[in-house]
Amino acid sequence: MSSTIERSYNEAKELYARHGIDVDQALEQLAQIKISMHCWQGDDVRGFLFRDQDLTGGISVTGNYPGAARTPDELRSDLERALSLIPGKHKVNLHAIYADTDEKVDLDELKPWHFEKWVQWAKEQGLGLDFNPTLFSHEKSSDGFTLSHPNADIRQFWIDHCKASRRISAYFGEQLGQACVTNVWIPDGFKDVPVDRLSPRRRLKESLDEIFAEELNPAYHLDAVESKLFGLGSEAYVVGSHEFYMGYGLQNNKLICLDAGHFHPTEVISNKLSSLSLFAEGILLHVSRPMRWDSDHVVVLDDELLEIGRELVRGDLLAKTHIGLDFFDASINRVAAWVIGTRNTIKALLRALLEPIEVLKQAELSGDYTTRLALTEEFKSYPFGAVWDYYCEKQGVPVREQWLAEVKAYEQDVLLKRGG
Structure with missing residues (x-):
């Protein structure tokens, strides 16, 4: 010292x-306190199942800084480098498209063994894992609808994918001895004003009911649902609104995910934590920096990040809140982006603890x-x-x-x- x-x-x-x-x-x-560091910063949300598929669902990554990970081994190497520069032991958050397998497999066919190398790596590194079904950048989401799709066959494909993802999550939790949070976000919505707002939301509710019907051990697996105000290509209407998911989460004892960039530009998630904590089973945070709405900039130690830390500490909410990061910037060194964002999130929590x-x-x-x-x-x-x-x-x-x-x-x- x-x-x-x-x-x-x-x-x-x-x-x-x-x-x-x-x-x-x-x-x-x-x-x-464990921060869930998102893997998709390391390769610009490409994943490994469908490397040639264009990004869809309103997702866009800016920049072409050299060195993006091209393989699971490269991504794990980059994550290790970043984590070695961040104090504490944390978690890594995976999307389904990051399966590490030579098998040609579609999303609805994924099994725990397609992620076995990730599990073994997490054990070696002393890390936890979180998970997300990937409901974008796929031919069956090309028209902007997934779990609320009017076509029953396409809807069932995505239901089956989410079911498979929950089982993978439970396997992660069982193998690593800590609960895996699996978060459902969908891009579904209309670019222009719809006539029928109710039917897509009814279909989404029915899909979620089927997905969550299988009971899984909460010691190993926790479900979360994530809302959005609007997206690129769904400016007029998003099926999974905040009101929809808040109602669904409260009624069905699911974690409610608050993403810092998914609300009106003048809204902040820090002000929502105390209210939601009184009623929700738990909270999942996607900490980001919405410079212009959902632009997913690297987290800096700004007023809102400090206020999030204060609310979690002052309200004694850390026990029921899962803190994850969600940003992707390809205009700077991707490893540095992880380090900056994660260290800043920890700093904000420390500042709050020292009040x-x-x-x-x-x-x-x-x-x-x-x-x-x-x-x-x-x-x-x-x-x-x-x-x-x-x-x-x-x-x-x-x-x-x-x-x-x-x-x-x-x-x-x-x-x-x-x-x-």
Whole structure:
């Protein structure tokens, strides 16, 4: 341990202790929080089952930075590099199209063994896995409809895919000893104003009912459903709206996924957490940065990310909230994108853990809003950075921007040697 880092940490501890904050305890709590890092940042959402299929479902990736992963082994190598620069032990979030198999298989035929290499890798790395059925970039989703499709055969294909995905998820959880969260998102919707808004939503509800009919052990598998306000190609109407999925999730005890970019541009998910926590079985977060709505920029330590962290900590919501990332940027080094976004998410949680929450709550309850505002503002300049540096060094990862040199070296040694 660097003497400078340790000295700064001890000085910071003394300052925080004056307000009753146990910094050591905060770091212990932080080390238990798992962030689910999304695999699709590493290869621009291409996957390995249908590499030549164009992206559909309103998904678009900007940029052509060299070194995108082309194989499962390359992607796992990139994930390992990123995770080695991030403090803590976390999870990796897979989409169904990332199956690692030489077998020619369609989405409705996927089995746990098509992901066995991922499971063995996760065991070796001490990681958990999360999962998503892939309901886009497929010939059967080319008209923009999947689980709400008016064609019963196409609808059944997607139902069967989601059923298969849940069984894969349960296998992940059983093998890795921690629950796998499997999230259902669909691109279904109309570009222009529909006449019948009800029938597609009725079909979606019926499809979900069939998908979730098989009971799976919640110790190994958890279901989540994800809404969207609108998408490219579905600007006028999205079948799986927030109201639809909130109602479905509450009625059927499913996790409700809040994606930071899936709401009106003036809405934020931080303000939804407290209300939803009172009624929902649990919450799944897709932390992103919607610069212009759902643009999926790399997460930075902005006001909304800090507010998400505060809401989770102040409301004691960490136990019922699963935190995942969802962004994809091909204009910068993809490994760096993971590192920046994940480290920032952890920083936001640490900032929240280092607040005098009980003092602030008591001031608010007593009507002393002056103290509430004064302390909230003063703590913004408390020596959080000294605590963060200590945590990184204690966890055996680079302190501050030192990680960037390792990513640059990996780029020269590995990424730039990959073909197109």
